[in-house]
Amino acid sequence: MTTHLSWKVGGQQGEGIESTGEIFSTALNRLGYYLYGYRHFSSRIKGGHTNNKIRVSTTPLNAISDDLDILVAFDQETIDVNSGELISGGVILADSKFKPVKPEGLDAHLFSIPFTEIANNLGTSLMKNMVAIGASSALLGLEPEHFEGVVQQIFGRKGDAVVKNNMNAIREGMASFEKESDQANVRFKLDPVKPEKRMFMIGNDAIALGALAGGARFMPAYPITPASEIMEYLIKKLPEYGGTVIQTEDEIAACTMAIGANYAGVRALTASAGPGLSLMMESIGLSGITETPLVIVDTQRGGPSTGLPTKQEQSDLMAMIYGSHGEIPKIVMAPSTVEEAFYDTIEAFNLAEEYQCPVILLSDLALSLGKQTVDRLDYDKIEIRRGKFDPDQELPELDKNEYFKRYADTEDGISERVIPGMKNAIHHVTGVEHNEQGKPSESPENRNTQMNKRMKKLQELHEAFPQPLFTDIRHEKADLLILGFNSTRGTIQEAIPRLEEDGVKVNHAHVRLLHPFPKDEVKKLMEQAGRVVVVENNATGQLAKVIKMETGADQLETVNKYDGNPFLPGELHHACKELV
Known part of the structure; x- marks a missing residue:
């Protein structure tokens, strides 16, 4: 047995x-x-x-x-x-x-x-x-x-x-x-277990189900590995709830259609992989400057270019944080389990509407296509928050030739959001810099006002984000702190007991909010460890570089793998053991 x-x-x-x-x-x-x-x-x-x-x-x-x-x-x-x-x-x-x-x-x-x-x-x-x-x-x-x-x-x-x-x-x-096998008598009989009704699904299914449960009713997308299953799932399910999926001619159209749907008040998302996200970058900037909610799923795969489209990699991190030209408020989230993928997708829609900005849900091939047993999801946890948006509210009348101040400079940087068709809500929308009413403006004073307004939106996000890190803190003072993101969490968790058996005291933190980065939380954990190692599936140590930039740390070890395969617990155990 x-x-x-x-x-x-x-x-x-x-x-x-x-x-x-x-x-x-x-x-x-x-x-x-x-x-x-x-x-x-x-x-x-x-x-x-x-x-x-x-x-x-x-x-x-x-x-x-x-x-x-x-x-x-x-x-x-x-x-x-x-x-x-x-x-x-x-x-x-x-x-x-x-x-x-x-x-x-x-x-x-x-x-x-x-x-x-x-x-x-x-x-x-x-x-x-x-x-x-x-x-x-x-x-x-x-x-x-x-x-x-x-x-x-x-x-x-x-x-x-x-x-x-x-x-x-x-x-x-x-x-x-x-x-x-009559003579060999070879058997691998499993211990019996009590039958339980549990879900068995890939991360992409969890993301799609999270989008549905989170109120999304429109998905424009272009098929691409390893994101296509999100689209395929919603093609079957969205019509049952009054929604639809459209296969667009390319990723540029997919992103702009999602922006248009969100502008009209419909929760919408699109999903792609690295090559598709590259095409979406200008549109992501459009979402940022027009302060239109937008949820994008990026399922990372081997790059660059077509690269290794069916293999594991985590090399889109820098592009997702810094890829768009100009400067906009942006949120980048990174679930690390199938269960988190479900709940984080719902939260992505809430944050997109509350902060009126693009939210990128970053996954990787191992998480998106890896299939896991998942305990029953708790639908009582689902909360729909739409921020400063109420389509049924009565707005004050506008004077003749006056526009609604859609981009009013507020204390928290977030303006009241309206949609087409609301009475007294007429305003201008453009991808060029604009004033509070949305009218184009190149005034230096207005530019400073609108830039400052947009960039201060996310200052309080860390207080609102439920759990920027998954942590497994076993020691007040650890020999080693292991940091990672996305699918490496399970592998790290399996490597830790082996390291502990070798006498190495290990703490573990997995970053779930990549941008704005939870620098204070990470810095505190780093101060409680003798050495810090960052585990990631890329060649250049992108997460390690972000940590260095955000925390000022200069002593980081990295364990990188970029051959197209996920980490195995054993190889991670040996790599970390060599560092202490």
Whole structure:
């Protein structure tokens, strides 16, 4: 019996690798296990090696594992590329079709099972993934009945015969493994858990669901990896709530349409990745100078240019904070778990309307596409705040030829917001500098007034932001403080106990509000540590540079990874240990 294990399925892209992992993990999630899944895939529609690694545990998970217990291989390349991760005594379940060969010196059990042959005998080779699931289930001591609900949900619309055939494929896969392993007596049976209804979703699903729950009713967007799932989710769901999604001709149109919808009083968002955000920069400035709320999701990926569109990276940080020309108030948030992604998306809409400025929700590929078990979301926590905006209010009458002072210089820098159609709310809107009524003005005095007004908006944000840092403070005086952002949180949390076992006292802080930066909070934590290390998936240490600029710190260590893969707990443990 075991409390956790790691399972991976691999083959050529287009062979159903994703669906194999999806069916396998969904069934285990429904049984009550916690899961964390991460897909390695190529930036092409078909062909090229791809794999789906699923970690299963009786306790919550937030990172992929260092090693591997079970490898399901649909081709020899999968064995050659991934077998190095296998633990001593691990298992390879391989399709006998390609005559699998175990690498020399590998301490693992290889079972050659006729996935494709069994599937063909049942009617189609497409069901070889179900045969593989059956073999995996036998290895784990699961029953075919555990998969019936998932199979029915996925294939039910195709008819009872299809459901029956897929269940038969699972049963025959189980029987084939039992036959092959009869003498080896190899099993990875999981400890039983109490079935619980929990969500199992990627970060992009959580962001999309958060947008829906937060009142968004319009999304213009252009598809791009790894952000497209946000758009795809809302295409299905927004119409049920009176909203819509429009696929635009490019990211420039998407951003300006979102600005237009927000100007009209409708909560709207757009989502993209680094290349798309580059195209949006001028429009982000338009949102800033017109003081129009705007929520943008940036799912970071490997760059520059097209770069590594399906691989992990965290290299957009500087661009998101400083990318737009000129100076505007801007908020940059960075959730670090799927659950935070849901709640932070809602908060992004609140902040955008309260401070009348662009809000960028920064994610990364590992968070956006990594799939996690999530406890039930608390919808009672949802709060909709619209700031100085009330579409039903009665405004005082305007004198003849007078405009409403949409950009009135107020004590907090935030003016009363109105939308088209409100009586006595007529005003001018332009992307050039303007006076309080919105009329263009190049007066130096007016320029100073309007710039100062806009830039003081966010002075009190830190008091209003609920939690600018996630902190795990274990020691009053630590040997090491680890800082990070986005998806590295779970990996850091897993590395900490290993460092503590080595005698290293570790504190951890994850930055959730990247701009305006919570410098006082971070500086205080840094003063309580002997050494500070910043962990990030980029080559230049962008977060470390922001911390240095904001806090004045000059002694920072960095652990950087930029090969397209997320950090593993083990490698982070070793890297941090070498620093102390």
